Amino acid sequence: MAVKSNKRSFRYVLLLGLGLGVVAFGAGAQGEPPPRPFPPPPPQEALTACGGLAEGESCGFVTPRGHELNGSCRLVRDDAMACVPAGHGKGHRPMRPQPEEQS
Numbered sequence: 001m002a003v004k005s006n007k008r009s010f011r012y013v014l015l016l017g018l019g020l021g022v023v024a025f026g027a028g029a030q031g032e033p034p035p036r037p038f039p040p041p042p043p044q045e046a047l048t049a050c051g052g053l054a055e056g057e058s059c060g061f062v063t064p065r066g067h068e069l070n071g072s073c074r075l076v077r078d079d080a081m082a083c084v085p086a087g088h089g090k091g092h093r094p095m096r097p098q099p100e101e102q103s
Helices: 002-030 044-049
Strands: 059-063 068-076 080-083
Touching: 044 059, 044 080, 059 080
Parallel strands: none
Antiparallel strands: 059 068, 068 080
C-alpha cells in the first residue's frame, strides 16, 4: 500500500508543478509588449521627402539627429513612397553619413 501512496504523491506533485509552471509562464507573457514589425517602417521624414515625387526620383531629408541623407523614392510597405538612402538595398544597411571635414 505504501508504494501506491508514493506513486500518487509523486503524480500529484508532478501535476501541481506543471500546472504552476504553466500559470507562471502565461502570467509573464501578458506583460510583454507586442513584437515590432520587421523590417521597421520608414521614418516620417523619408515618407514626407517623396510627397508628390515619382518612383525613382532623387530625394533627400534630414534625420531627427541632423544627418542629411540623399537617395531615391521607392515603393515600400503598404504602397507608400519613401526616400530610400543611396546604398540601401536588400541585405545592406544604409550608409552612415560621414562627418564633415573641418577646414
